[in-house]
Amino acid sequence: MSRLVSERTFLAGKIFFNFGQSSIDCVVRRLTEEAATLEMESGLGVPERFQLRLAGREILTCRVIWRSDRQVGVAFEQPGSVERAAGEERERSSDAMMRSQMLALRAALDHVPTGIVLLDSSLRARLINRSFRQMWRLPDEVADSHPSIMTLLHHGRDTGAYEVPDPELDALVAERVRVIEAGDPTPIDVRRTNGDVVRVQVTPLPDGGRMLTYTPVTDIVRTSDELKLLRDALENVQDGILLLDSDLHATFMNRRMRRFWEVSDEEAASRPAYSSLVRRQYRASAPNLPTSDLAKFPARRVAEVKAGDHVRDLQTPDGRRIRAHCTTMSNGGRMLTYVDITDLTQKAAMLETLATTDPLTGLYNRRHFLDSLDAEWSRFQRYYRSVSVLMIDIDHFKSVNDRYGHAVGDAAIKAVAAACLDGKRKSDVVGRLGGEEFAVLLPETSLSRARIVADRIRKRVLSAQIVADTIQFGVTVSVGIAEATVSMSGIDSLMGAADHALYQAKAEGRNRCVAFVPPPPASKAAE
Numbered sequence: 001m002s003r004l005v006s007e008r009t010f011l012a013g014k015i016f017f018n019f020g021q022s023s024i025d026c027v028v029r030r031l032t033e034e035a036a037t038l039e040m041e042s043g044l045g046v047p048e049r050f051q052l053r054l055a056g057r058e059i060l061t062c063r064v065i066w067r068s069d070r071q072v073g074v075a076f077e078q079p080g081s082v083e084r085a086a087g088e089e090r091e092r093s094s095d096a097m098m099r100s101q102m103l104a105l106r107a108a109l110d111h112v113p114t115g116i117v118l119l120d121s122s123l124r125a126r127l128i129n130r131s132f133r134q135m136w137r138l139p140d141e142v143a144d145s146h147p148s149i150m151t152l153l154h155h156g157r158d159t160g161a162y163e164v165p166d167p168e169l170d171a172l173v174a175e176r177v178r179v180i181e182a183g184d185p186t187p188i189d190v191r192r193t194n195g196d197v198v199r200v201q202v203t204p205l206p207d208g209g210r211m212l213t214y215t216p217v218t219d220i221v222r223t224s225d226e227l228k229l230l231r232d233a234l235e236n237v238q239d240g241i242l243l244l245d246s247d248l249h250a251t252f253m254n255r256r257m258r259r260f261w262e263v264s265d266e267e268a269a270s271r272p273a274y275s276s277l278v279r280r281q282y283r284a285s286a287p288n289l290p291t292s293d294l295a296k297f298p299a300r301r302v303a304e305v306k307a308g309d310h311v312r313d314l315q316t317p318d319g320r321r322i323r324a325h326c327t328t329m330s331n332g333g334r335m336l337t338y339v340d341i342t343d344l345t346q347k348a349a350m351l352e353t354l355a356t357t358d359p360l361t362g363l364y365n366r367r368h369f370l371d372s373l374d375a376e377w378s379r380f381q382r383y384y385r386s387v388s389v390l391m392i393d394i395d396h397f398k399s400v401n402d403r404y405g406h407a408v409g410d411a412a413i414k415a416v417a418a419a420c421l422d423g424k425r426k427s428d429v430v431g432r433l434g435g436e437e438f439a440v441l442l443p444e445t446s447l448s449r450a451r452i453v454a455d456r457i458r459k460r461v462l463s464a465q466i467v468a469d470t471i472q473f474g475v476t477v478s479v480g481i482a483e484a485t486v487s488m489s490g491i492d493s494l495m496g497a498a499d500h501a502l503y504q505a506k507a508e509g510r511n512r513c514v515a516f517v518p519p520p521p522a523s524k525a526a527e
Contacts, residue, residue, distance in 0.1 A: 013038065016059075017050040028054065035065070035075045043072045068111070115198070115214030121207060123149045123180065132214055135198065136161060149180055163191040176200075180210055189217065240322075240338030246331065248274040248306065257338065275302045284314035284322055305334055313341075358432040360410060361417035369431025369439055373491050376443050380484050387443055388450035391480040391498040392420065392457065394436035395510040404471055411468040412436075412475050416461055423457035439498070447483040447515055454479040454513040462511065476511035478502055485518070 011028040015038070024046065030037040040046070046067065052060045052074070062074035109116050115132030117125055128143040136156055147155075153173045156162055164172050179188070183204035190198045197218045203211040235254045243252040249271045253261075258268055261280050278284075278298040285297045304310060305326050314322045320342045327335045356368035364372070373389070380387045394400075394416055401409040413436060420430045420438055429441040440457070442450050461477045480502030484494050497516040505514040 011054055013055075014053045015040075015046060015050050015062075016053060017047045020051075026052075029071070033076075035073065036062075037071055037073050039071050041070065043067045043070055046072050113216065115212075117149075117152065117212040117214075118205075119149060119180075119210040119212065121209050123210065125149070125152065126209070135214060135216075149177060153177065161192055163193050180212070183210060239340075240336075242274075242277075242336040242338070243329075244274055244305070244334040244336070245271075246333050248302070248334065250274060250277065251333070260338070274305060275299075278302065284316050287313055287315040287321065289315075305336065308334075314338075361414055361432050363417050363420070363438070364429060364431040366431060366433045369429060369433065369441065370491065372429045372431075373441050373494075376441060377484065377491050377494070379443075385444050386446045386483060387441070387494075388445045388447060388481065388483045389494055389498045390440040390442065390450065390454050390457070391482075391495070391502040392416070392438040392440065392477050393502055393506070395476045395478055395506075397436040397475070400473075400475065404468065404473075408466075408468040408471055412466050415464050415466045416475065416477060419460040419464055420457055423460045424453065428453070439495075445483075447481065450481050450483065451513060451515060454481050458511070458513055478505035478510045479513040480505055480516065481513060482516040487518070 009028065009031050011031065013026045013028050015024040015026055016022070024040055026038045026040040028036050029039050036052070038046075038052070044067075046064060048064050050062055052062050054060070061077045063077055064072050065075050066073040109127065110130040112129065113131055115135045116127070116129045117132055118127040120126050124146050125143070125148070126146065128138065132138065133140065133143050136152075137159060138152070138155060142151070142155065150173070153176055157169045157173055162169065162172060179186075180202050183202055185202055185204075187199050187201045190200055192198065195218070196216065197220075199215045199217045201213050201215075203213070205211055237254065238256065240257040240260055241252070241254045242250060242257050245251050250268065250273075251271060253263065253268050257263075258265070261277050263272070263277070275298065278301050285294055289297060301312075304312060308326070308328045310326050312324045312326070314324055316322065320340060321344075323339045323341045325337045325339075327337075329335055356364055358365045376387050379385055394412060397409065397412070400412055413432075416436075416438065417430070417432065420440060424430055424440055425442075427443050429443075431439050431441075433439050440453070442453060445453070458477055458479055461475065464474065466473055466475065480498045480500065482494055482497035482501055488494055488497070497518075501514045501516040505512050508514065
């Protein structure tokens with residue numbers, strides 16, 4: 001039989017079988033003198049042997065040698081060979097068998113999603129599968145003409161398929177040819193102008209040819225790009241970030257954490273254990289932790305992280321405060337974030353100081369003093385522990401202001417405040433109630449012991465010399481003393497008793513301490 005047409009073609013045909021009573025329309029995709037590839041809606045109904053009719057040609061007797069869902073590969077037989085014995089069929093030449101296998105291989109390659117190009121030793125295409133043709137919009141007439149690799153690469157260049165500026169296109173083509181000629185198997189990701197990414201790989205063949213594979217990896221590369229973007233973002237945030245796997249080994253630590261623990265990039269890449277990081281020179285521990293407990297803290301910290309979600313405040317040796325958040329991840333690992341809250345804690349402490357402190361003297365203000373007294377009153381009621389209060393007032397303070405002015409009056413107030421602080425005990429609380437009036441809370445203190453503290457403060461004020469500009473003078477104070485009793489209704493009664501004693505001290509000549517004495521009970525009418 002003479003050669004019919006070129007190896008790849010498209011001809012309409014009709015399959016006849018069942019003594020000509022049944023037929024199936026088909027398209028001949030490949031046709032040689034020995035075989036053909038037929039395509040139809042379904043290859044399942046095609047019998048093992050049938051007759052093929054092509055328009056304007058003789059009827060061909062066919063035998064199926066492979067089949068897929070929509071294609072069958074057939075070999076042509078000489079007229080009358082349908083009745084050959086099975087033994088005679090096995091005597092087909094090895095050349096015909098190889099050609100049949102090649103047809104089957106080519107049909108299979110047409111169905112894989114990876115683009116494949118087989119090149120001969122001169123780098124001309126022996127086979128270009130359907131995926132490659134569709135991927136690069138390569139016309140069949142070009143693909144079937146055994147184009148050179150330069151032709152294929154220039155097709156991509158001329159159709160604007162590469163996401164590369166025009167001045168660099170020729171250099172790109174030349175580099176791709178060099179890689180293919182060298183048979184370098186290193187994968188290269190090629191970005192297309194439509195946003196897709198194709199991974200190209202060269203495989204040298206035994207006959208000196210090359211196999212090129214073009215695998216769509218857009219989703220993989222985009223995920224990789226997003227991951228890189230995320231890692232770059234985490235790398236540069238101001239907070240410290242540490243990711244641990246389920247065994248508490250570090251899978252990622254950003255720049256801030258590497259600096260904090262003094263970990264090199266190489267050591268960070270080795271996935272160090274979290275337990276080894278927290279033991280680095282006790283970088284952070286619980287706030288105000290005694291030195292004797294420092295060695296035990298790393299083990300406690302590892303146990304906390306292993307337990308799961310929590311928030312922990314840490315303190316560095318230089319006094320910075322760090323808040324660590326631990327979050328359990330879906331893979332069983334942990335994410336730790338470290339935020340420096342030193343400024344926040346300092347501001348909070350400053351606000352607390354402003355809210356509780358008298359700005360002129362640095363003593364507690366009236367509100368905080370009464371809050372402290374209320375807490376001590378609760379202990380007095382619950383445990384019957386003694387508690388006393390001193391009320392202190394500067395004698396003749398109005399005359400000081402009138403004579404020297406308010407600035408000198410403020411200096412007198414500061415001097416009395418210093419004397420109160422100097423004369424109190426460690427547990428005592430001193431407050432400025434307003435103007436020239438002060439109060440001292442004496443926890444667990446009886447009236448007799450309160451007298452001692454009161455007189456010590458009075459004497460310190462008396463001995464103090466106040467200097468304001470060129471003025472030097474002294475002041476005195478009067479002190480009222482009161483001890484809490486079960487008959488009192490609350491802190492207002494206790495403060496009222498101390499205030500009553502203060503006015504008595506003023507009435508008796510000032511510069512003295514007077515203790516409150518409850519009035520005797522009223523006489524009964526029968527007496």
